[in-house]
Amino acid sequence: MYGVISSASIWAIPLLLSIILVYGMYKKVPVFEVFAEGAKGGFDTAIKIIPHLVGMLVAVSIFRQSGALEWLTTIIQPVLTFLHIPGDIIPLALLRPITGAGSLAVTTDIIANFGPDSFLGRLASTMQGSTDTTLYVLTVYFGAVGIRNSLYALKVGLLADLVGIIASLFIVTVIFT
Amino acid sequence: MVNWIWFGLIMIGVIVAGINGRIETISEAAFEGAKTGVTVCFGLISILAFWLGMMKIAEESGLLLKLQKLLSPIASFLFPQVPKDHPAMGYILSNMSANMLGLGNAATPMGIKAMEELQKLNPDPKTATPAMCTLLALNTSSITLIPTTIIAIRMNYQSANAVEIVGTTLFATMVSTTAAILLDKYYRYRTSGYRKG
Numbered sequence: 001m002y003g004v005i006s007s008a009s010i011w012a013i014p015l016l017l018s019i020i021l022v023y024g025m026y027k028k029v030p031v032f033e034v035f036a037e038g039a040k041g042g043f044d045t046a047i048k049i050i051p052h053l054v055g056m057l058v059a060v061s062i063f064r065q066s067g068a069l070e071w072l073t074t075i076i077q078p079v080l081t082f083l084h085i086p087g088d089i090i091p092l093a094l095l096r097p098i099t100g101a102g103s104l105a106v107t108t109d110i111i112a113n114f115g116p117d118s119f120l121g122r123l124a125s126t127m128q129g130s131t132d133t134t135l136y137v138l139t140v141y142f143g144a145v146g147i148r149n150s151l152y153a154l155k156v157g158l159l160a161d162l163v164g165i166i167a168s169l170f171i172v173t174v175i176f177t
Numbered sequence: 178m179v180n181w182i183w184f185g186l187i188m189i190g191v192i193v194a195g196i197n198g199r200i201e202t203i204s205e206a207a208f209e210g211a212k213t214g215v216t217v218c219f220g221l222i223s224i225l226a227f228w229l230g231m232m233k234i235a236e237e238s239g240l241l242l243k244l245q246k247l248l249s250p251i252a253s254f255l256f257p258q259v260p261k262d263h264p265a266m267g268y269i270l271s272n273m274s275a276n277m278l279g280l281g282n283a284a285t286p287m288g289i290k291a292m293e294e295l296q297k298l299n300p301d302p303k304t305a306t307p308a309m310c311t312l313l314a315l316n317t318s319s320i321t322l323i324p325t326t327i328i329a330i331r332m333n334y335q336s337a338n339a340v341e342i343v344g345t346t347l348f349a350t351m352v353s354t355t356a357a358i359l360l361d362k363y364y365r366y367r368t369s370g371y372r373k374g
Contacts, residue, residue: 038233
């Protein structure tokens with residue numbers, strides 16, 4: 001099973017490149033010149049994102065290093081015990097929408113400490129894999145084009161994350177216990 | 178809302194660190210975060226340049242338009258106000274396809290390019306359009322068919338069955354993406370009186 005999946009993802013990019021190039025040559029597109037023309041925009045776009053991303057990651061880094069997460073976890077602990085939600089998953093649930101690298105570190109931690117095939121290991125794997133980092137995506141995508149007023153986009157992203165977390169909790173409980 | 182979250186993360190961090198007697202970690206954390214921001218953006222340069230180059234070929238050869246025609250029913254359901262033959266649509270659809278295939282580093286450049294194209298349709302460049310919000314919603318909840326990173330970590334820690342979470346992940350990602358689409362439609366409907374575009 002894993003063999004099929006991993007070879008599919010190894011083949012995906014070379015295949016995509018070949019299709020684009022073969023079709024381009026077939027349509028008589030000067031492929032190398034057009035490639036260079038398109039690639040030119042990459043630098044400007046990346047530079048435009050820097051101020052937005054620096055600002056956001058500074059805040060995330062301060063929040064993580066301060067120990068505020070441990071406090072939050074302790075505060076909501078009684079509610080979780082009441083709902084039969086394991087407290088060890090809370091740092092991950094809180095970090096997932098904010099930082100991709102941070103939540104991946106927590107997931108790896110949980111897998112290392114409790115084992116990949118434990119309930120917590122499976123839950124953390126599902127939560128980490130099922131969604132992307134809302135704050136990062138918003139910062140990068142809107143930063144690149146200079147959007148200041150993001151309307152309701154952040155609200156939608158965070159609420160969808162909450163739904164994803166509940167869905168992970170539900171399905172892992174149903175399937176694996 | 179972004180302003181409040183930014184303010185909140187920093188101020189909570191400073192206050193908690195002060196009470197914990199770890200105030201010296203704050204400045205270090207701030208510079209570390211800033212450094213990561215720049216490093217990530219520099220990493221993006223190569224990925225962006227490469228994929229934007231490849232996608233330009235796909236655009237000029239008409240391949241992107243083919244994808245657009247193929248997936249136009251989904252596109253017009255999700256993005257009713259974007260003209261069917263606008264280049265934005267081609268990039269939106271390649272962004273979605275790349276996400277589904279798990280090609281994370283291809284999805285980001287295509288998504289950013291789609292944003293740039295949507296920005297050309299925007300009457301007020303400082304404010305997001307509903308179409309931009311939909312594109313963002315799709316990317317924050319990104320449908321993942323194969324969570325490759327997680328599978329690799331699980332294998333590293335000797336999981337008896339590293340891929341057993343593919344099914345649960347697929348379920349969770351579909352639920353959260355459906356929620357994102359519905360929430361997006363709901364808020365779009367609620368604000369439609371105030372702004373169109």
